Amino acid sequence: MKDKNFVQARKVVADAIQNHPEAAADPQIYRYKMDAVNELIGAENRKIYLNQRPDTVSFFNYIYELYVTGEQCDSVERISLNHKLKEGKNASPKFRKGIGLTLLPYRNNMLSAGKFHYKKKNYAQAFRFFDMYIKTKESDVFLGSKDITIIQDPDDRTEVSVLSVLSAYGSSNYQGVNTYLIESLKDSSLRPQLIEIGAKSASEQKDTTQMVWLLEQGFESYPETEYFFATLTKHYNDLQQYDRALEKVLRMTELYPEKRDYWYMAGKEQLLMNDYARALVSFQKCVEIQADDAEAHSAIGDIYLHDAHQAYALFNLSLSDPTYAKRKAEINELYLKSCEAYEHARKFDENRQELWLEGLRETYFKLNRGKSLRALEKIVVSHTDSKSEEK
CATH class of the missing domain: 1.25.40 (Serine Threonine Protein Phosphatase 5, Tetratricopeptide repeat)
Structure with missing residues (x-):
């Protein structure tokens, strides 16, 4: 230090702290290191006034090191004071006030260092400085008389x-x-x-x-931020908590009643909950908003077909039962509605046969529409042959 070789002094003190337990437990050693580092900061500062090029990164790193060393000095002294107090001796900090006064002038520099690295997208380095700046706002080294902080951030x-x-x-x-x-x-x-x-x-x-x-x-x-909505509904669906996912979707239908996609999602959630009646309403809302919605028409067809299957499974009446004809007509009506929906799906998106082909096959068969069924199969065969030729 006397030779003003502060780089060497810093190294010697740092080595002593690292390799000698006695030095590591002595707050005075840390104070020596602070003095050496502070001189290095001053040397970089003087370059600015002498129109020389300061090493900005080194300047900021020295300030960070000064803060770390100051906190270490206070911590080590606190341990020593606690031992003395336990022994019944009077003890008060010797270094704390000086540490605070040494660190205080560099508050703005600490913040500037974080912003410097942030602009350069050196985010890990930026965080290091921001973190130190915030953490030391309540540091004991900055407490003055009556424990009032001397910081003026x-x-x-x-x-x-x-x-x-x-x-x-x-x-x-x-x-x-x-x-x-x-x-x-x-x-x-x-x-x-x-x-x-x-x-x-x-x-x-x-x-x-x-x-x-x-x-x-x-x-x-x-709710308009897509990330929150999409991530929440996926999370609840992955857990099969469909009711909670549906809550989110229905809120979106309330906020954006004219957006088809939210109604379609509501219908899908309701199907997962086996709530076919409400799902039907949701898909019908899609069609009201977008008449050529092939997916919604297909879903409507699926629901009516499901209802027809359910009704048929319970249909065990004899021909002599007076309600036989009525019940048979009700089932037939469900097949008709299903068929109509599938035909709409086909009309609006003929290339996506998965939306309507199997549904039309079944409903044409159940409705005894042999001519339509045969025509359908010819189209399917023709479509399959053309795909084979393309290959």
Whole structure:
């Protein structure tokens, strides 16, 4: 230090702390290291005034190291003080005030370092500085008389928490996201994006409870954000909790009653719950919105066909039963409605035979429409032959 070789002094002190337990337990050694690092910071600063090119990255790293060393110095001294207090001796911190006064001038530099790395997309480095900046806001080294902080930071905790979350997520530091997420959510302008980041981070950490909680928060406040809706419905469907998935879909139909896709999803969810009557209403709503909706027409055909199967399974009346004709006509009506729906599906999307072919085969057969059935089979054969020729 006397020779002003601060690089060497820093190295010697760091080696002593690492290799000698006595040095590692002595707060004075850390204070020496702080002094050496502080001189290196000053050397980089002087380059600016001398119109030389300072090493910006080194300058910021020295400041970070200064903060780390200052916190270590205070921690080591605190351990020593606790031992003395347990022995009944009077003890008060010797280094704490000086540590705080040494670190205080570099508060803005610490924040600037985070923003510097953030702009360069060095997100791991950016988080390191933002994290230190926020964590040390309540550091004991900055407590003055009557335990009042000497820090004069602006009211920027939320702003820097947002930057911390974005930096942590950008560097796959999902625990870092979790650390600052709640504070960051006070920023209303970025709240939906931050909730999404939080949910994705929780998913990466296999924290399903946190993920679902965040998704629910996001969907409640921002249902128009597709991520919350799509991820929640998929999650509940994967768990076969179709009623919960349907809740989300029905809310979307309330918010956007003219959007066909939400009604179609509602119908699909209701089918998964075996609620065919409500599913029919949902698919009919699709057709009202989009008359040429082949998928919805096909689904309507499937429901009527299902109802026909159910009715036929219960149809065990003899010919002499007075209700026989009525019940037979009711079943026939279901087949007619099913057939009509499949014909619409075919009309609006003839190339997608999976929407209508099997349904028409069965309904034509049940309705004794032999001519239509034969014509259908000719078309299918012709279509199959043309595909074979293409190959």
